[in-house]
Amino acid sequence: MSAPVHDFVAVGIGPFNLGLAALSAPVPDLSGVFLDAREEFAWHHGMMIEGATIQVPFLADLVTMADPTSPYSFLAYLKATGRLYPFYIRESFYPLRAEYDAYCRWVAGRVPGLRWGRRVERVEHDAALGAYRVHARDVRSGASEVHLGRRLVLGVGTAPWVPEPARGLPGPAWHTASYLQHKEELQALGHVTVVGSGQSAAEVYLDLLEDADRLGYRVDWVTRSPRFFPMEYTKLTLEMTSPDYVRYHHALPAARRDALAREQRHLYKGISGDLVDAVYDTLYRKGVRGEVPTSLLTGVELVDASWDAERRRYALRLHHAEQGRTVTRTTSALVLATGYRAGVPSFLDPVRHRIRWDARGRYDVALDYAVDVTGREVYVQNAEEHTHSLTAPDLGMGAHRSSVIINAMCGREVYPVERRIAYQDFGVEAEDDGAAGDGDGVGAAVTGGGLAGAGALR
Numbered sequence: 001m002s003a004p005v006h007d008f009v010a011v012g013i014g015p016f017n018l019g020l021a022a023l024s025a026p027v028p029d030l031s032g033v034f035l036d037a038r039e040e041f042a043w044h045h046g047m048m049i050e051g052a053t054i055q056v057p058f059l060a061d062l063v064t065m066a067d068p069t070s071p072y073s074f075l076a077y078l079k080a081t082g083r084l085y086p087f088y089i090r091e092s093f094y095p096l097r098a099e100y101d102a103y104c105r106w107v108a109g110r111v112p113g114l115r116w117g118r119r120v121e122r123v124e125h126d127a128a129l130g131a132y133r134v135h136a137r138d139v140r141s142g143a144s145e146v147h148l149g150r151r152l153v154l155g156v157g158t159a160p161w162v163p164e165p166a167r168g169l170p171g172p173a174w175h176t177a178s179y180l181q182h183k184e185e186l187q188a189l190g191h192v193t194v195v196g197s198g199q200s201a202a203e204v205y206l207d208l209l210e211d212a213d214r215l216g217y218r219v220d221w222v223t224r225s226p227r228f229f230p231m232e233y234t235k236l237t238l239e240m241t242s243p244d245y246v247r248y249h250h251a252l253p254a255a256r257r258d259a260l261a262r263e264q265r266h267l268y269k270g271i272s273g274d275l276v277d278a279v280y281d282t283l284y285r286k287g288v289r290g291e292v293p294t295s296l297l298t299g300v301e302l303v304d305a306s307w308d309a310e311r312r313r314y315a316l317r318l319h320h321a322e323q324g325r326t327v328t329r330t331t332s333a334l335v336l337a338t339g340y341r342a343g344v345p346s347f348l349d350p351v352r353h354r355i356r357w358d359a360r361g362r363y364d365v366a367l368d369y370a371v372d373v374t375g376r377e378v379y380v381q382n383a384e385e386h387t388h389s390l391t392a393p394d395l396g397m398g399a400h401r402s403s404v405i406i407n408a409m410c411g412r413e414v415y416p417v418e419r420r421i422a423y424q425d426f427g428v429e430a431e432d433d434g435a436a437g438d439g440d441g442v443g444a445a446v447t448g449g450g451l452a453g454a455g456a457l458r
Contacts, residue, residue, distance in 0.1 A: 009149030017155030019062035060396035196337025
């Protein structure tokens, strides 16, 4: 018997494709199957530091910004697990990171169409069927499978990124993606250096700092940023996490978008203000008892690193940009809080000719997240930061993106998508001969307010 042809096959089951699964489940004329090589849902388990919260409000769950009545909302999860009243009494909009992971697991156990333990190896296009053949392998049995879909949704996520000087280093050097798995080993090595500038770097540094004096090790923090940038949470800036800004940014020339990506990094790759204060307060508290075994270096870039196996130490070459000086510091272990980057999976090689690419070899992503030459067959989730701006990794914009993709696949508005929610204009239009408003030619009046999916990005 031949395999059924689904309306779409989704590859990867992180929060974004899990949200797509939850929102597509009640759509009667839309069938999909979701494949992931992992055995179960797991979200940043290497960074489940005790007490850490996500940096977006609970409304930025998998579904609420598209469908507040969905049975897969965070509030539905709290009610089902008997935690709604404690969450209400807690009076914080920001769920614990472990709590968000538990919520996603709860949804993953209820939404249909998820196939775990399926590693996608190759995707082909069958012109006769008008469908994509997704070849996958059961990671346990080794059996091969073929899943057919008229469309693809790629949600393979981003991968840990390591800067060139630290690639392939022997010894105890780990990305924050596996921090907790190695925490005790790090603490036993005597001297740990954290390299990085964002939220993960700050969380790991604070977590290690808390026990440094008690367990007798040193922890240093090195960042090439000129200061410890806090993320900006002011409300008019948060309007940049909106459909309005997505449309504005997408219409800009590619070179300008790339420049903005560099300029706007502190808007979503900085550190929460509360965490910056917590780092300082911890240093102050510990400093009362004497010298704290730590140092913090800003404006310093790691330009080279080597491992001395005999001494069991790294030699780090650090360049201070403002002083123009390069120095060498040693450490026993490294934690690389150097972020994540999107890539193109090799299983797409057989259908690369069916995908649009920009001049830099990246997906050429349309406004509705399509990347194929027809503009209606292959969609991406969180691989479009270069076209859709800082909203790409934002959990709060996930439901919006899923709504746009579902609407495109169905050819109708299944989920209403807000067009104008920002009070500000992000660009200027040509004057319309003074017929509207006060004649300043800037933009239309705003008739409604409120943020759709606003919040800092993760």
